[in-house]
Amino acid sequence: MATALKNLSDYSAAQFIDISEKKFGLVVAEWNRAITDVLSQGAYETLLQHGAKPENVFRNTVPGSFELTLGAQLLAQHEEIDAVICLGVVIKGETKHDDYICHAVAQGLTNVGLKFNKPVIFGLVTTNTEEQAWDRAGGKHGNKGVEAAVTAIQMLGF
Numbered sequence: 001m002a003t004a005l006k007n008l009s010d011y012s013a014a015q016f017i018d019i020s021e022k023k024f025g026l027v028v029a030e031w032n033r034a035i036t037d038v039l040s041q042g043a044y045e046t047l048l049q050h051g052a053k054p055e056n057v058f059r060n061t062v063p064g065s066f067e068l069t070l071g072a073q074l075l076a077q078h079e080e081i082d083a084v085i086c087l088g089v090v091i092k093g094e095t096k097h098d099d100y101i102c103h104a105v106a107q108g109l110t111n112v113g114l115k116f117n118k119p120v121i122f123g124l125v126t127t128n129t130e131e132q133a134w135d136r137a138g139g140k141h142g143n144k145g146v147e148a149a150v151t152a153i154q155m156l157g158f
């Protein structure tokens with residue numbers, strides 16, 4: 001399986017644009033908070049590491065990943081926001097509820113990005129187990145929050 005072969009957070013900053021004046025929305029789901037906090041910190045630190053100013057990163061939380069779409073829209077609608085990074089962790093339960101959440105968020109965030117013509121990054125960790133989620137939050141498969149921040153920077157250079 002592709003993921004098993006690499007760290008998802010490996011990247012090259014060589015082509016990054018200057019983001020010192022860029023403004024970022026960061027929307028984080030509170031479900032699985034211990035894991036989403038690690039994703040959020042990874043994204044935040046990555047933005048600052050590559051030149052973003054702390055005062056230009058607007059962090060907000062939503063109850064669960066399903067609410068990421070509205071949270072993203074409430075930030076993306078502001079002209080001064082250049083990109084929105086959305087982070088959540090959905091771990092499969094007993095029913096198909098996780099499928100409905102993940103598909104709704106994937107489509108919803110896509111629509112927000114197209115509506116406001118700006119990067120809205122899908123940083124949703126969708127796993128079968130909590131261990132798999134931790135593997136993607138600073139574990140053997142990197143940090144999905146880092147990956148999402150890098151994607152936002154790359155898209156601003158499009």
Ligand SMILES: Nc1c(NC[C@H](O)[C@H](O)[C@H](O)CO)[nH]c(=O)[nH]c1=O
Pocket residue numbers: 029030031032063064065066067088089090091092093101
């Ligand atoms: N089971 C998970 C949820 N469930 C909550 C939903 O995201 C949503 O808040 C609720 O359906 C009300 O609209 N959320 C996660 O982020 N992760 C889960 O594993």
Ligand SMILES: CC(=O)[C@@H](O)COP(=O)(O)O
Pocket residue numbers: 090091092093094095096097098101
């Ligand atoms: C993954 C989730 O949506 C969480 O609410 C648990 O779902 P389930 O009721 O399928 O165990």
